[in-house]
Amino acid sequence: MTVLRLAVLCRSLEPIRFGGTATAWFARQVERREDFKADVIDLQTTPLPELPGRIDQADxxxxxxxxxxxxxxxxxxxxxxxxxxxxxxxxxxxLTYGGRSRGLRAAEQLRLVFAELHAVAIREGLGFHDVPGTFADGEPIEPGTNQAAGALLDRLAWWARALREARAVTPYEL
Incomplete structure (x- = not known):
């Protein structure tokens, strides 16, 4: 099986920011799998001209x-x-976070943007609320979160393989 390249795009990996904590936890979930290789892209340190090439390489x-x-x-x-x-x-x-909605409103708006860019937004997602109390020692405290991440990655792997094969047979033209 060919390993899938997974770009994990985040705003900041600073340890004092929740996004960095959530991204580090998610990257550990990816590392435990044999079907993905993660490329964590920190927008705070990655120059914008580098982004298209890294996303192009991602499955x-x-x-x-x-x-x-x-x-x-x-x-x-x-x-x-x-x-x-x-x-x-x-x-x-x-993977969204913030307030009682767990970042759901951000995810819903991002779905609209990515649809316009001809990307396929999958149904499975992860959301965290009550940011300061959601993680302890770098791990989520809510039961079932690791299983939810596994389900997201399973579904993402299915779509990544299907779309990679489709692009190989018929290049996607805009």
Whole structure:
């Protein structure tokens, strides 16, 4: 089986930021699997001109995003727009966080953006609320979270293989 390349796109890996904690935990979930190899892309340290090439090399993408003002942050939108064509015909999943909604409103808006970019947003996602109390020692405290991450990765793997094969047979043209 060919290993799938998974881009994990986050705003910041700073340890004091929740996004960094959630991304590090998720990257550990990916490392435990044999079907994925993660490429963690920290938007705070990755120059925008590098992004299209890294997304182009990916078979699938997970976007880690907070919810701000019932939406997602502007710097994430700038990064998404900087990539453009490499998103096409690739599966995308969302790991969101913030408030009672667990970042759901950010994920819903991101689904609309990625649909316009011809990406396939999968149904499975991960969301965290009550940011300060959601993780302890780098691990989620809510039971079933690791299993939910596994289900997300299973579904993402299915779509990544299917779409990679489809792109190989018939290149996706915009």
């Amino acid at each position: 699938a993408i997970v976007v880690v995003a907070p919810e701000y003002n019932h939406a997602y942050p502007g710097d994430l939108k700038t990064a998404i727009d900087a990539v453009r064509e490499p998103w096409a015909a690739k599966p995308v999943a969302f």
